[in-house]
Amino acid sequence: MKPILCMLMIVSLVTAAVSAQAPAGGQMPDPKQMSGIPRPDGEIPAGTVTVRVIRGSLANNLPGHPVELVGEGAVTVKTNDEGRAEFSGLKVGSTLKAITTVDGERLESQEFTVPSNAGVRLMLVATDPGAAQRTQEDQQLAAGPAKTGIVVLGEQSRFVIELGDGGLNVFNIFEIENTARVPVQPAVPIVFALPSGAAQLAVLEGSSPLAVAAGDRVNVNGPFPPGVSLVQFAYTMPYATGSTSITQRIPAGLARVSVAAQKVGAMTMTSPQVSQQREMQADGETYMVGQGPPLAAGTDITFSFSGLPYAPVWPRNLAVALAVLILLAGGLAAFQGRHARGAAVQRQRLESERERLFSELTTLETAHRAGTSDPALYASRRRELVVALERIYAALDEEVAA
Numbered sequence: 001m002k003p004i005l006c007m008l009m010i011v012s013l014v015t016a017a018v019s020a021q022a023p024a025g026g027q028m029p030d031p032k033q034m035s036g037i038p039r040p041d042g043e044i045p046a047g048t049v050t051v052r053v054i055r056g057s058l059a060n061n062l063p064g065h066p067v068e069l070v071g072e073g074a075v076t077v078k079t080n081d082e083g084r085a086e087f088s089g090l091k092v093g094s095t096l097k098a099i100t101t102v103d104g105e106r107l108e109s110q111e112f113t114v115p116s117n118a119g120v121r122l123m124l125v126a127t128d129p130g131a132a133q134r135t136q137e138d139q140q141l142a143a144g145p146a147k148t149g150i151v152v153l154g155e156q157s158r159f160v161i162e163l164g165d166g167g168l169n170v171f172n173i174f175e176i177e178n179t180a181r182v183p184v185q186p187a188v189p190i191v192f193a194l195p196s197g198a199a200q201l202a203v204l205e206g207s208s209p210l211a212v213a214a215g216d217r218v219n220v221n222g223p224f225p226p227g228v229s230l231v232q233f234a235y236t237m238p239y240a241t242g243s244t245s246i247t248q249r250i251p252a253g254l255a256r257v258s259v260a261a262q263k264v265g266a267m268t269m270t271s272p273q274v275s276q277q278r279e280m281q282a283d284g285e286t287y288m289v290g291q292g293p294p295l296a297a298g299t300d301i302t303f304s305f306s307g308l309p310y311a312p313v314w315p316r317n318l319a320v321a322l323a324v325l326i327l328l329a330g331g332l333a334a335f336q337g338r339h340a341r342g343a344a345v346q347r348q349r350l351e352s353e354r355e356r357l358f359s360e361l362t363t364l365e366t367a368h369r370a371g372t373s374d375p376a377l378y379a380s381r382r383r384e385l386v387v388a389l390e391r392i393y394a395a396l397d398e399e400v401a402a
Helices: 003-021 131-142 314-336 341-370 375-401
Strands: 039-041 049-055 066-071 073-078 084-087 095-102 105-108 119-126 147-149 158-164 167-178 184-186 190-193 199-203 211-214 217-220 227-238 243-249 257-263 268-270 276-282 285-292 300-306
Touching (some): 066 084, 073 084, 095 119, 105 119, 158 300, 167 190, 167 243, 190 243, 199 211, 268 285, 314 341, 314 375, 341 375
Antiparallel strands (some): 049 084, 066 073, 066 095, 095 105, 158 167, 190 217, 199 227, 211 217, 243 300, 268 300, 276 285
8 A cells, every 4th residue: 555655646647636726816817818728528419519709707698699510501599587598400420610700809619529428518708898907906905914714624625634653644634715905814813723632733734824833732823815825734644543634624614625544454534524425446445425504703624434453462562572571581580690502502592582482463453454364364463473473482591591
């Protein structure tokens, strides 16, 4: 297994998704960059093309506007109240292009071929003459004084949980949204308190400089600029048995609960805040992926796990205790000066054999903990090693007594 690598990969994918929807500076993407690009869509019937016409922004649809689809002939359809013109019954494999004119500005899509297994969705974006002025106004407002207001945790916020050495590694990815045009200072500070027992807190690279780790919490100090501030931090939740729970309070309203947890063996995950759950594959690993409805600020989110792989600590403790006894016995024998050459050679052989058995037992336990060994073979070989170690200890004890 590669838990840390997988975790970084999942978080990279999540961060990429967040960045795609909210670029640096917290502003929404420019629709002009998406204008005229055809996108196959399995939710649209094959042989159907929808063309959305807007001016400047996604909120400014142009209803009742003619759109021409050219290729094998030409067809003109007017947009509906949502600004979409729909063309249906098109020939699969035909090459087409969508064209319209808005206030003298000619807009054309890229040429595309009608696929056989999906429809096509595209958008034509006209220039908004007032966009530059509004952008300048937004920049002035964003640089102005902060006002008291509310921020929320956006839909791309999520938890990513994976198995690590000695515990569960928990990644927290939150996009803190300020929908106002001015900086906002929440009346209640945004503080993410770690669950009880969590350790190794770290704020991750790429997070907003507003996020600061302090002991067992992450303080996100406002004011928050307009748009999105990305906050990412991680911690480890140790566990010693086959089950554990993680409970974390959210300091602001959460648009949607989203979690991805690595699954190994018979592991299960439950949460009262997760209403939908399924399994998916990523880089050869299985993940339990869940979603849930929006939550209010101050709500506790709990993820409970059972069937966790773990190794009992008593064999290690027993081995350490026995090793200490052997060392004490050996020290006493050395102090008393009763080391005949033949006994020393015999003891050296026994100690070498003991170290070899210990090494094999450690390797066996590690493989069992990682879930890569056969349970029946593990149990059988472990008994053999323990019996062999007991014999070694007995022989060493006899050497000391002699």
